[in-house]
Structure formats: C-alpha cells, structure tokens
Amino acid sequence: MKKILSVLPLIALAVFVHAQKLPRVIILATGGTIAGAGASSDRAGYTAGKIPIDQLVGSIPTVKKIAEITGEQVASVGSQDMTVDIWKKLAVRINEIFKNNEADGIVVTHGTDTQEETAYFLDLVVTSEKPVVLTGSMRPATAISADGPKNLYDAITIAIDPKSKGRGVLVSFNEGIYDAREVMKMSSTKTNAFGSPNTGAVDQAYDGTVEYYSKSERQVNPKSPVVITADTKLPRVDIVYMYADAPADEIDLLIGKKVDGIVIAGVGNGNFNKAYMDAVKRAVAAGIIVCRSSRTPSGRVVLHDEINDDELGTIVSDDLTPQKARILLMLGLTKTKDKKQLQNFFFKY
Numbered sequence: 576m577k578k579i580l581s582v583l584p585l586i587a588l589a590v591f592v593h594a595q596k597l598p599r600v601i602i603l604a605t606g607g608t609i610a611g612a613g614a615s616s617d618r619a620g621y622t623a624g625k626i627p628i629d630q631l632v633g634s635i636p637t638v639k640k641i642a643e644i645t646g647e648q649v650a651s652v653g654s655q656d657m658t659v660d661i662w663k664k665l666a667v668r669i670n671e672i673f674k675n676n677e678a679d680g681i682v683v684t685h686g687t688d689t690q691e692e693t694a695y696f697l698d699l700v701v702t703s704e705k706p707v708v709l710t711g712s713m714r715p716a717t718a719i720s721a722d723g724p725k726n727l728y729d730a731i732t733i734a735i736d737p738k739s740k741g742r743g744v745l746v747s748f749n750e751g752i753y754d755a756r757e758v759m760k761m762s763s764t765k766t767n768a769f770g771s772p773n774t775g776a777v778d779q780a781y782d783g784t785v786e787y788y789s790k791s792e793r794q795v796n797p798k799s800p801v802v803i804t805a806d807t808k809l810p811r812v813d814i815v816y817m818y819a820d821a822p823a824d825e826i827d828l829l830i831g832k833k834v835d836g837i838v839i840a841g842v843g844n845g846n847f848n849k850a851y852m853d854a855v856k857r858a859v860a861a862g863i864i865v866c867r868s869s870r871t872p873s874g875r876v877v878l879h880d881e882i883n884d885d886e887l888g889t890i891v892s893d894d895l896t897p898q899k900a901r902i903l904l905m906l907g908l909t910k911t912k913d914k915k916q917l918q919n920f921f922f923k924y
C-alpha cells in the first residue's frame with residue numbers, strides 16, 4: 576500500500592504532462608505565392624518559393640500555443656511547375672508520417688494554381704484518416720494585407736481539430752474549407768480564390784474554431800484505391816480542350832504519341848464536334864481510353880446523353896473537372912484498362 580502511495584505523485588505528474596502535450600503538426604512546404612517575395616509591398620508580382628517554411632511559421636507566433644509545429648521543405652516551386660514526381664514525394668511522405676505516428680495532422684503549403692489537383696491526387700492515395708489540409712495565398716508575404724499567415728493559421732487549426740478526421744484531404748482558404756474532390760480555383764487574382772461550384776464549402780474556420788456543415792458522399796480515404804510508392808509509374812493522360820470549330824489535330828498528335836488516356840474538356844454535357852468525334856473514334860481504335868468531361872464549371876457529364884458512349888467506346892467523368900478526371904484516369908489505369916471498371920471509379924470516387 577505504502578509503495579502505491581509513493582508512486583501516485585509520479586502518475587499524477589505523468590497524466591499532467593500528457594494533458595499538456597500539444598497536437599503535432601508537420602507542415603510540408605512546396606512553394607507558391609505563400610512563400611513568395613515581391614519587390615515592394617504595393618505590388619502583387621513576386622518570385623514563388625523564396626521564403627522557407629520556418630520563416631512562414633515565424634509569421635504566426637501564436638500558433639505555438641495550439642500546436643507543436645515542424646516544417647519540411649518538400650519542394651520550392653510555383654504550382655504551375657507542379658509535377659507528378661512531387662505528388663508522389665508528398666504522398667509517400669504523408670503515408671509514412673502517419674504510419675510512424677510522427678504527427679496528428681499535416682498541412683501542405685502550395686501555390687494556388689494547381690492546388691486543387693494536388694489535393695485530389697492526395698485524396699485518392701493517402702491511407703490515413705488523420706487530417707491533411709492544403710493551403711496557400713494569393714498575395715506574397717511581402718504584400719500589404721498578405722493572406723498567407725491567416726490561411727496557414729486556419730489550416731493548422733483545422734489539422735488539429737478532431738472533427739477533421741475521416742474527411743479526406745481538405746483545402747483551407749479565406750476561412751472556407753473545401754473538399755479536395757470538389758474544390759476549384761475560381762478567381763485568378765482575388766483572395767477569395769476558391770470555391771466548390773457543385774457543393775459549396777464543407778466548413779468554415781473562424782477565430783481558431785472549426786465548424787463542419789457537410790460531408791462528401793464520395794469519401795475515399797482511408798480506402799485508397801491505389802498504393803503509391805516512389806517507383807509507381809503513372810500512365811500518360813492528356814487533356815484536349817474543345818471550342819467552337821476546333822480542329823482535331825491535337826487528338827491525332829496524342830494518338831501518334833501513344834498516350835494511355837485522353838480527357839476531352841468538352842462543351843456542355845461533354846459534347847464535341849464532328850472533327851473531334853472522328854478523331855475520338857481513331858483514338859479508341861488505337862486502344863486509348865477517352866474520357867468525356869466538361870469545360871463548364873458545374874453540373875456533370877452524363878453517360879449516353881447526346882453521345883452514345885457504348886457505341887463510341889468512351890467513358891464519362893461524371894462531375895469531375897477535366898484536370899481532376901485526368902488524375903483519376905491516371906491512377907485508375909495503374910489498376911485496370913477495363914472501361915467498365917474505369918467508369919465505375921468515376922461513379923465511386
């Protein structure tokens with residue numbers, strides 16, 4: 576009895592120390608405007624990826640009160656230069672961090688131009704339920720009212736909130752939280768740059784609090800369909816943009832290049848003209864998977880509507896934008912070349 580009483584203070588101390596432990600967040604930095612530096616505070620022009628992650632975190636000192644932060648520089652690029660190799664690097668590191676229990680949540684800082692693509696790629700390949708939140712900024716750190724520090728602070732708030740678990744990869748921007756599958760860059764210059772045209776935001780972050788309002792029915796994680804390793808070779812899938820009186824030369828060029836897949840950014844319900852129709856027939860005959868999507872920002876592309884996909888040999892993107900349909904097709908093609916199975920991926924993810 577005496578022995579038990581003597582260790583009680585130690586147990587109490589251990590419980591106290593544990594209770595004081597802050598959630599651990601790893602920030603994986605990739606560059607973009609959030610890490611950009613401009614010539615002066617009244618100019619939006621800047622060089623991407625100039626500011627290292629430690630300096631970015633230093634711009635929000637109060638964050639130390641809510642989380643234990645570590646930063647890793649994965650890349651330093653403007654996101655127009657984002658590559659499949661960087662995607663793979665991010666995916667492998669995120670899965671490793673969670674497998675080794677190195678963090679409770681991850682924030683990825685990223686340029687805004689292709690942020691929605693990276694978010695959806697990660698959404699499809701991350702195998703943990705723990706939160707992964709992407710963010711960036713529209714103004715460089717040197718600008719008046721730079722939006723990076725607040726966006727980063729909000730992203731960390733979301734990454735440490737237990738309610739963020741099991742929601743797949745999220746994008747946090749201008750106090751809105753968006754599902755990776757739905758989000759799209761909607762303004763090329765404004766700080767309120769992101770939106771989800773089909774579904775709206777799933778959540779709002781405000782003053783360090785997070786409130787969720789909806790959850791995606793197409794939740795992937797942690798049931799990732801594809802396992803990504805550093806050696807995974809992703810097939811080549813290109814996007815061709817349709818417009819009035821478009822010649823089909825690009826499709827023929829891609830047939831010549833023996834690509835694995837083509838996503839057509841069609842008009843309206845994934846439509847295209849006669850020149851495209853004939854070229855698509857040639858692509859399908861060459862064994863290329865052709866997916867009809869739409870350049871229209873909201874709505875979906877419906878099987879066998881104005882175009883008979885069974886007859887033409889095409890599949891449809893459902894409501895994925897062309898840039899996201901490309902990602903799902905690339906990942907799907909690592910599993911199968913069967914059109915039915917590939918089509919099912921588009922109705923499932």
Ligand code: ASP
Nearest residue numbers: 607608653654686687688
């Ligand atoms: N071009 C930049 C990028 O995507 C724009 C930004 O970050 O806002 O990296």
